[in-house]
Amino acid sequence: MRLTHYLTGAELTGTETAALLRRARELKAAPLHSRALAGASVALIFERPSTRTRVSFEVGVSELGGHPVILRGEEMQLSRGESLRDTALVLSRHVAAIGIRTGPDETVEELAAHASVPVINLLTRDHHPCQALADLLTLDEEFGHLDGLKLAYVGDGNNVARSLAIVGARVGVTVAVAAPPGHQLDPVAGAILTDDPYEAVAGANAVYTDVWVSMNDAPETAAARREALAPYRLDGRLLAAAAPGAIALHCLPAHPGEEITEEVLYGERQRIWNQAENRRHAQKALLERLISGPPA
Ligand code: CP
Numbered sequence: 184m185r186l187t188h189y190l191t192g193a194e195l196t197g198t199e200t201a202a203l204l205r206r207a208r209e210l211k212a213a214p215l216h217s218r219a220l221a222g223a224s225v226a227l228i229f230e231r232p233s234t235r236t237r238v239s240f241e242v243g244v245s246e247l248g249g250h251p252v253i254l255r256g257e258e259m260q261l262s263r264g265e266s267l268r269d270t271a272l273v274l275s276r277h278v279a280a281i282g283i284r285t286g287p288d289e290t291v292e293e294l295a296a297h298a299s300v301p302v303i304n305l306l307t308r309d310h311h312p313c314q315a316l317a318d319l320l321t322l323d324e325e326f327g328h329l330d331g332l333k334l335a336y337v338g339d340g341n342n343v344a345r346s347l348a349i350v351g352a353r354v355g356v357t358v359a360v361a362a363p364p365g366h367q368l369d370p371v372a373g374a375i376l377t378d379d380p381y382e383a384v385a386g387a388n389a390v391y392t393d394v395w396v397s398m399n400d401a402p403e404t405a406a407a408r409r410e411a412l413a414p415y416r417l418d419g420r421l422l423a424a425a426a427p428g429a430i431a432l433h434c435l436p437a438h439p440g441e442e443i444t445e446e447v448l449y450g451e452r453q454r455i456w457n458q459a460e461n462r463r464h465a466q467k468a469l470l471e472r473l474i475s476g477p478p479a
């Protein structure tokens with residue numbers, strides 16, 4: 184079987200991604216049905232904080248019959264200078280897959296280059312593909328299809344925006360990203376880039392936002408970011424300018440009053456807490472796909 188990593192979301196085709204999302208819906212309906220990881224372990228390295236990613240992967244691996252090995256970066260020999268290459272070689276002798284949350288994308292690329300098991304990006308500075316899978320699952324549940332939908336992302340053109348644009352394009356979702364100058368997403372095939380939030384949300388089936396200061400951003404840039412991004416807050420007025428029936432999404436953690444209002448975060452159009460749950464179902468389908476291979 185060909186070794187497939189999941190570092191940016193571009194590693195699976197649109198057809199493969201759509202199949203994975205169908206499988207995620209099956210797994211959501213019957214969470215203990217698959218024992219795809221029986222007897223296997225999965226290493227999950229965290230060099231940055233996490234609530235959702237850690238819990239959803241840890242519980243998801245257990246539900247698949249496997250054993251999650253949580254590794255905090257500062258407790259590993261990596262923190263004392265052991266190479267990524269040696270870490271990959273050793274972990275590959277013990278586990279069926281390796282997940283890592285870190286800063287530079289080069290770190291996950293280096294780990295993947297030397298691992299003989301699949302490596303999964305649990306968030307880097309530039310990518311968060313597992314989040315995008317859960318977000319697309321949430322859209323699919325809401326609308327019954329993905330092809331032809333429009334998702335507006337309003338705020339910082341960050342890792343979450345990039346992964347939505349990359350993975351969304353694969354399954355026929357048009358992603359429009361509205362961000363101020365200096366915080367815009369670099370071009371992604373198929374994505375619409377603008378600095379006007381109202382242009383982005385026009386006709387959109389979902390309006391998405393994320394924090395204005397990410398884990399891998401320099402803390403000293405926080406004040407300037409908040410000032411530049413203030414006109415991009417997801418509030419009731421912006422949501423009302425989207426298509427009728429549009430839903431509000433946020434990958435969490437949220438900062439109510441900053442990038443999203445409480446009214447939207449807890450309002451009737453949000454599907455944010457479903458999104459958080461869907462991390463587990465989407466990632467279980469991903470683990471099955473990467474470890475067991477494509478369905479026969
Ligand atoms: N959305 C997300 O990745 O959350 P955590 O940072 O809590 O894992």
Ligand code: NVA
Pocket residue numbers: 306307341342343393394396397398399434435436
């Ligand atoms: N953009 C955010 C996402 C958190 C899940 C960050 O990188 O901190």
